[in-house]
Amino acid sequence: MNQIQRGDLILDIQGLVADVAGRNILKGLNLTIRAGEVHAIMGPNGAGKSTLSQILAGRPDYDIKAGSATYLGEDLLALAPEERARRGVFLGFQYPVEIPGVNNVYLLKAALNSRRRQQGLQELDAFEFMTIVREKMKLMKMDESFLKRGVNEGFSGGEKKRNEILQMTVLEPTLAILDETDSGLDIDALKVVSTGVNSLRRDDRAVVLVTHYQRLLDYIVPDYVHVLAGGKIVRSGDRTLALELEQRGYDWLIEGTNAA
Amino acid sequence: MSTPIAPDLDDLVTQKYRHGFVTDIDSDTLPPGLDEDVIRLISKKKGEPEFLLNWRLKAFRLWQTMKEPTWAHVTYHPIDYQAISYFSAPKSKKDGPKSLADVDPKLLETYDKLGVPLHERARLAGVAVDAVFDSVSVATTFKDRLHAAGVIFCPFSDAVRDYPALIEQYLGSVVPQGDNFYAALNSAVFTDGSFVYIPKGVRCPMELSTYFRINAANTGQFERTLIIADEGSHVSYLEGCTAPMRDENQLHAAVVELVALDNANIKYSTVQNWYPGDENGIGGIYNFVTKRGECRGRNSRISWTQVETGSAITWKYPSCVLIGEGSVGEFYSVAVANHRQQADTGTKMIHVGPNTTSTIVSKGISAGRAQNTYRGLVKVLPSAAGARNYTQCDSLLMGPDCGAHTFPYVEVKNPSAVVEHEATTSRIGEDQLFYLLQRGLSQEDAVNMIVNGFCKSVFNELPMEFAVEAQNLLAVSLEGSVG
Ligand SMILES: Nc1ncnc2c1ncn2[C@@H]1O[C@H](COP(=O)(O)OP(=O)(O)OP(=O)(O)O)[C@@H](O)[C@H]1O
Ligand SMILES: [Mg+2]
Numbered sequence: 001m002n003q004i005q006r007g008d009l010i011l012d013i014q015g016l017v018a019d020v021a022g023r024n025i026l027k028g029l030n031l032t033i034r035a036g037e038v039h040a041i042m043g044p045n046g047a048g049k050s051t052l053s054q055i056l057a058g059r060p061d062y063d064i065k066a067g068s069a070t071y072l073g074e075d076l077l078a079l080a081p082e083e084r085a086r087r088g089v090f091l092g093f094q095y096p097v098e099i100p101g102v103n104n105v106y107l108l109k110a111a112l113n114s115r116r117r118q119q120g121l122q123e124l125d126a127f128e129f130m131t132i133v134r135e136k137m138k139l140m141k142m143d144e145s146f147l148k149r150g151v152n153e154g155f156s157g158g159e160k161k162r163n164e165i166l167q168m169t170v171l172e173p174t175l176a177i178l179d180e181t182d183s184g185l186d187i188d189a190l191k192v193v194s195t196g197v198n199s200l201r202r203d204d205r206a207v208v209l210v211t212h213y214q215r216l217l218d219y220i221v222p223d224y225v226h227v228l229a230g231g232k233i234v235r236s237g238d239r240t241l242a243l244e245l246e247q248r249g250y251d252w253l254i255e256g257t258n259a260a
Numbered sequence: 261m262s263t264p265i266a267p268d269l270d271d272l273v274t275q276k277y278r279h280g281f282v283t284d285i286d287s288d289t290l291p292p293g294l295d296e297d298v299i300r301l302i303s304k305k306k307g308e309p310e311f312l313l314n315w316r317l318k319a320f321r322l323w324q325t326m327k328e329p330t331w332a333h334v335t336y337h338p339i340d341y342q343a344i345s346y347f348s349a350p351k352s353k354k355d356g357p358k359s360l361a362d363v364d365p366k367l368l369e370t371y372d373k374l375g376v377p378l379h380e381r382a383r384l385a386g387v388a389v390d391a392v393f394d395s396v397s398v399a400t401t402f403k404d405r406l407h408a409a410g411v412i413f414c415p416f417s418d419a420v421r422d423y424p425a426l427i428e429q430y431l432g433s434v435v436p437q438g439d440n441f442y443a444a445l446n447s448a449v450f451t452d453g454s455f456v457y458i459p460k461g462v463r464c465p466m467e468l469s470t471y472f473r474i475n476a477a478n479t480g481q482f483e484r485t486l487i488i489a490d491e492g493s494h495v496s497y498l499e500g501c502t503a504p505m506r507d508e509n510q511l512h513a514a515v516v517e518l519v520a521l522d523n524a525n526i527k528y529s530t531v532q533n534w535y536p537g538d539e540n541g542i543g544g545i546y547n548f549v550t551k552r553g554e555c556r557g558r559n560s561r562i563s564w565t566q567v568e569t570g571s572a573i574t575w576k577y578p579s580c581v582l583i584g585e586g587s588v589g590e591f592y593s594v595a596v597a598n599h600r601q602q603a604d605t606g607t608k609m610i611h612v613g614p615n616t617t618s619t620i621v622s623k624g625i626s627a628g629r630a631q632n633t634y635r636g637l638v639k640v641l642p643s644a645a646g647a648r649n650y651t652q653c654d655s656l657l658m659g660p661d662c663g664a665h666t667f668p669y670v671e672v673k674n675p676s677a678v679v680e681h682e683a684t685t686s687r688i689g690e691d692q693l694f695y696l697l698q699r700g701l702s703q704e705d706a707v708n709m710i711v712n713g714f715c716k717s718v719f720n721e722l723p724m725e726f727a728v729e730a731q732n733l734l735a736v737s738l739e740g741s742v743g
Contacts (some may be wrong), residue, residue, distance in 0.1 A: 028333075052722075057694075057698050058697070058698070060694075061690075080697070081694065081697040081698055082442055082697045082698075082701060082702055082706075083698055083702070085697065085698050085700035086700045087431065090698075091698050093695065094700075097689065097691040097692050097695045098717075099695070099696070099709070099710060099713055100713055100714065101694050101712070101714060101715070101716035101717070102709050102710065102712070103714030105708070106518075107696070107699060107701075110699075110700075110701055110705065110709070111699035111700050111701065114699075114701060114702075115701035133672070150713065151695075151713075171699075171700075206485035216529055225343050
């Protein structure tokens with residue numbers, strides 16, 4: 001695979017229309033994301049932000065009616081979810097699921113090795129792997145006891161989110177989509193999670209942050225801010241848009257779309 | 261680092277039932293049919309003492325008066341007991357092999373294929389194996405080392421010859437001949453099995469293991485296992501089972517009896533992988549087994565751990581009778597049923613003595629069109645003051661066409677007893693599956709991870725090597741059942 005350069009196209013979504021359970025949610029969504037960028041997506045509850053995130057990750061419950069999503073030149077929507085993951089698409093879930101009895105560290109290792117196989121790299125042995133994991137856990141200020149626990153089993157809401165970011169920092173995805181990773185975090189955790197995300201920022205990667213709070217954007221400064229409402233991106237701007245939204249809410253934008 | 265949970269699937273996806281080969285070997289097989297003459301013949305072939313022949317005949321007469329039980333949640337065509345051959349032995353020297361050198365090389369090869377090499381050198385360090393092929397025991401490894409510790413571990417027929425007093429004292433003392441239909445049949449016609457005696461105060465220096473294999477067509481396997489743990493002794497015993505793929509159903513009706521005296525400890529683990537039949541329910545083993553342990557002594561403990569992935573039909577309730585004060589019974593079970601398999605399994609914990617405790621952890625997994633039933637009885641007699649039981653019973657469903665059923669029976673006759681029961685049924689979570697796929701795992705790895713996670717508290721009870729084997733078996737049994 002060619003090296004990705006800053007400014008290369010990572011994800012290009014054109015005219016995406018999608019239904020869930022017979023209801024139309026996305027109504028012709030366009031979004032272009034280039035290497036080196038951080039995009040924030042904001043928007044009212046129920047607008048379709050999680051729907052978009054899940055569709056990009058390949059969740060099967062959605063009907064794609066029209067449009068395309070191209071990831072590094074490939075038709076993303078034609079790939080199975082695990083294929084997308086192995087090619088570097090990571091979704092930080094809004095509600096991470098518990099998987100009782102499956103060791104957190106065991107999942108991490110299986111995930112990392114499946115990504116490395118895709119990249120044509122050797123699988124890591126236990127020692128190399130643990131060296132990486134320990135370093136990332138330090139970054140995420142997580143106690144090592146979390147490794148031995150079941151995946152998210154009995155984790156608090158904030159711990160689950162932290163665990164998502166831990167996985168992300170270990171997997172080092174090309175495109176990280178973080179669905180409300182900041183929700184439910186205390187101030188200190190927010191800083192830690194932001195440190196984790198910022199550590200991932202690089203010229204050959206991109207991050208999409210779905211959030212309701214402009215506060216997160218004080219820690220992870222985005223290149224672009226988009227508003228998703230009524231199934232489309234209705235407004236894009238720089239981070240000052242987030243500040244404006246905080247002042248004015250979404251109504252003025254949604255009325256705008258209805259009029260259009 | 262902890263134990264890996266999901267096995268490496270690469271070599272598993274290509275195979276279905278990987279123990280389904282037939283060994284081409286000359287065997288000495290009785291024609292089908294059962295009457296008193298057949299029993300006399302079996303007894304004679306084995307050179308048994310008079311008391312045992314009479315014991316068998318008594319069982320046979322009881323059996324003739326009994327009816328096949330019909331209460332289990334399983335359905336199958338009636339079994340024609342006259343169409344089964346009750347004895348099949350690989351042809352070899354008259355009295356069976358004296359040492360490995362006497363064993364037919366083809367047999368040794370069979371056990372190598374099964375992953376149970378009988379050569380002691382090749383054997384996992386610390387596991388002694390007795391291998392039962394059709395009706396007879398072919399070899400017992402590590403005899404010398406066990407002998408030095410005073411442990412007796414030998415084929416049942418050797419024990420009849422060498423330790424008739426122990427056999428006469430204990431045989432049928434836990435599962436009497438008339439206990440149930442299949443136990444009566446077994447008592448009449450059993451051909452071999454394993455015998456274990458651990459003397460007072462001895463901690464058995466290695467895991468003991470028996471490997472059962474049904475090879476010949478149209479034969480039943482009726483083995484008998486008897487384990488006696490004398491005061492203060494400890495033993496861990498494992499049995500594994502396989503059979504070739506055949507279109508006909510084959511009957512396996514075993515009896516296992518355990519006796520634990522004061523402060524003795526028996527851990528009995530089973531990895532049952534008899535041929536389950538094909539996707540359409542053709543062929544497979546009918547596994548009708550009676551397993552029971554008696555904690556006769558104070559503070560004794562019997563622990564059953566089972567991983568049941570095979571058989572067309574499983575009918576099996578490893579039980580504990582807790583007689584000695586403060587004795588402990590445990591049952592940890594994973595039962596998998598896929599395609600058209602039917603499993604009706606569980607346990608009975610009978611609390612007789614005061615302050616006896618029991619724990620039941622049952623994990624049932626159903627896939628395809630399979631039916632999986634947990635049937636458990638916790639009985640606290642008036643004499644069992646302070647008895648305690650904890651039962652946890654979880655079912656996991658994979659797909660829309662399978663079923664899980666739970667029948668927990670509780671009879672408490674002593675008001676000071678505490679009996680707790682928890683049960684859950686869940687479908688394999690789409691959310692869990694998608695989460696793991698999103699982390700780059702294949703569909704199969706993801707399913708295995710979830711299922712193994714579900715079974716973890718039971719696998720933790722298995723000896724290490726067997727835990728890995730159990731995980732592999734689970735992967736093979738559930739192959740392709742989601743997605
Ligand atoms: N499986 C489903 N069945 C029916 N409706 C669904 C389903 N999944 C999503 N929806 C609906 O689709 C719409 C968009 O949901 P989505 O979760 O994408 O919103 P969101 O923008 O992420 O909202 P929030 O900010 O509250 O997280 C909602 O109205 C939701 O109820
Ligand atoms: Mg959402």
